Amino acid sequence: MATGIHRGVTLPAGRVAAVRDLTREFGDRTVLDRLDLEIAEGEFIALLGRSGSGKSTLLRALAGLDDEVAGEVAVTGSVAVAFQEPRLVPWRRVHANVTLGLHVPDAKARADAALAEVDLTARAGAWPLTLSGGEAQRASLARALVREPELLLLDEPFSALDALTRITMHHLVLTLWSVHRPAVLLVTHDVDEALLLADRVLVLDEGRIAHESLVTARRPRHRDDPELVSLHSTLLAALGVSPQGTAT
Ligand SMILES: Nc1ncnc2c1ncn2[C@@H]1O[C@H](COP(=O)(O)OP(=O)(O)OP(=O)(O)O)[C@@H](O)[C@H]1O
Numbered sequence: 001m002a003t004g005i006h007r008g009v010t011l012p013a014g015r016v017a018a019v020r021d022l023t024r025e026f027g028d029r030t031v032l033d034r035l036d037l038e039i040a041e042g043e044f045i046a047l048l049g050r051s052g053s054g055k056s057t058l059l060r061a062l063a064g065l066d067d068e069v070a071g072e073v074a075v076t077g078s079v080a081v082a083f084q085e086p087r088l089v090p091w092r093r094v095h096a097n098v099t100l101g102l103h104v105p106d107a108k109a110r111a112d113a114a115l116a117e118v119d120l121t122a123r124a125g126a127w128p129l130t131l132s133g134g135e136a137q138r139a140s141l142a143r144a145l146v147r148e149p150e151l152l153l154l155d156e157p158f159s160a161l162d163a164l165t166r167i168t169m170h171h172l173v174l175t176l177w178s179v180h181r182p183a184v185l186l187v188t189h190d191v192d193e194a195l196l197l198a199d200r201v202l203v204l205d206e207g208r209i210a211h212e213s214l215v216t217a218r219r220p221r222h223r224d225d226p227e228l229v230s231l232h233s234t235l236l237a238a239l240g241v242s243p244q245g246t247a248t
């Protein structure tokens with residue numbers, strides 16, 4: 001968890017995070033190229049982009065996990081990250097994974113509450129290697145939630161899950177978001193997932209936010225909602241994919 005990263009930039013009112021001119025180079029490759037982004041309090045953003053476009057690199061910068069970025073990053077309050085693979089420590093039981101690194105007096109009670117919220121109370125004493133994929137992801141979400149983040153960074157947390165478990169996880173994330181109201185930045189490859197969940201969908205390309213779509217449909221959303229159908233085509237075009245799935 002990172003708290004209050006400030007590298008120069010002042011946060012405008014109502015924002016939990018802002019990056020300006022964010023640049024990240026690996027050798028002679030510029031992966032993020034003077035990228036600008038502001039994240040409002042309580043906003044749900046989905047971030048799309050081709051593989052290798054720099055989505056995880058942007059998340060690491062926002063989480064304060066990358067010291068080698070150039071430019072300005074400001075984050076107010078606490079940040080929690082859930083990664084694509086749940087990254088649970090195998091020699092600690094689930095409840096100990098949830099409280100790992102959490103130094104507050106009521107850590108145990110907070111972990112119990114977070115595990116109950118993700119419906120994992122019955123598995124609190126289990127070893128991580130005995131969990132199903134969906135259970136492990138829920139444990140990872142509980143570990144993020146217990147930190148009561150103002151900014152929750154989710155890096156493709158559902159991509160390894162089967163379709164039914166994904167739908168359950170979508171409902172869970174929306175419920176947790178509506179109760180706790182963190183700002184969420186969700187990286188996904190799935191345009192439908194982005195449209196079902198987010199207020200704003202961004203496309204990262206050539207190191208910058210190359211496209212932005214606002215989604216106004218009320219939740220719960222259905223993928224056949226005309227607004228979503230139309231935005232789906234717009235986003236595929238922004239990703240350089242034709243509706244038939246071929247590259248344009
Ligand atoms: N530590 C590193 N050293 C060298 N290159 C790196 C490093 N981390 C990332 N890269 C490169 O930066 C580019 C962006 O990586 P990143 O992981 O941010 O992509 P991504 O958009 O998250 O892709 P994916 O959708 O496949 O997860 C990639 O080409 C990757 O190889």
Ligand SMILES: [Mg+2]
Binds near residue numbers: 055056057155
């Ligand atoms: Mg990635």
